[in-house]
Amino acid sequence: MPKTIKIALNPQSVDRAIRELESYRDSLSKKADAIAHGLAELGYTVAAGILSQHIFDGDTFGSLTVESKGEGKYILYAQSKAILFVEFGVGARAGNNPLGAELGMGAGTYPNQKHALDPNGWWFPTDDARLIVRTDSNGQGWGHSYGYPARMPFAMASESMKRDLLKVAKEVFASG
Numbered sequence: 001m002p003k004t005i006k007i008a009l010n011p012q013s014v015d016r017a018i019r020e021l022e023s024y025r026d027s028l029s030k031k032a033d034a035i036a037h038g039l040a041e042l043g044y045t046v047a048a049g050i051l052s053q054h055i056f057d058g059d060t061f062g063s064l065t066v067e068s069k070g071e072g073k074y075i076l077y078a079q080s081k082a083i084l085f086v087e088f089g090v091g092a093r094a095g096n097n098p099l100g101a102e103l104g105m106g107a108g109t110y111p112n113q114k115h116a117l118d119p120n121g122w123w124f125p126t127d128d129a130r131l132i133v134r135t136d137s138n139g140q141g142w143g144h145s146y147g148y149p150a151r152m153p154f155a156m157a158s159e160s161m162k163r164d165l166l167k168v169a170k171e172v173f174a175s176g
Helices: 011-054 083-088 153-163 165-174
Strands: 064-068 074-078 122-125 141-145
Touching (some): 011 074, 011 165, 083 153
Antiparallel strands (some): 064 074, 122 141
């Protein structure tokens, strides 16, 4: 409900109305910060839900962070070597992140890739017993992959934040 200020046409009433308006103006920056923080937390929840279901070793999920960059400014990010693979996919199974073309990311765009769309997939050296498919004569374990589908934790977080902006704002303004 909008704030109502009643005013009489006399100096004291006008002064009181000015103070009320100034107080309301000052409260708006706090509300804007609360909205930005609420949206960042919503984005975190969405991204964390996706990452928790699709991360092999947990490093990417563990690096997911919401960081304050000043009043009304929050950044949601994951500091991980694998986050681009998770967001945009890799290989023949990458799929299509709707932001991939706009950002120049996705299967076939990673530096030094050789087998991005190879229907036979590719072999990679690994010491992780969960991934070893075969071991060579030197004892080196090898895994095989056809790629990894785009899981889009940040694209989905962004869509959720856009969709729920008015809901978050209404909650902030309703709380005072």
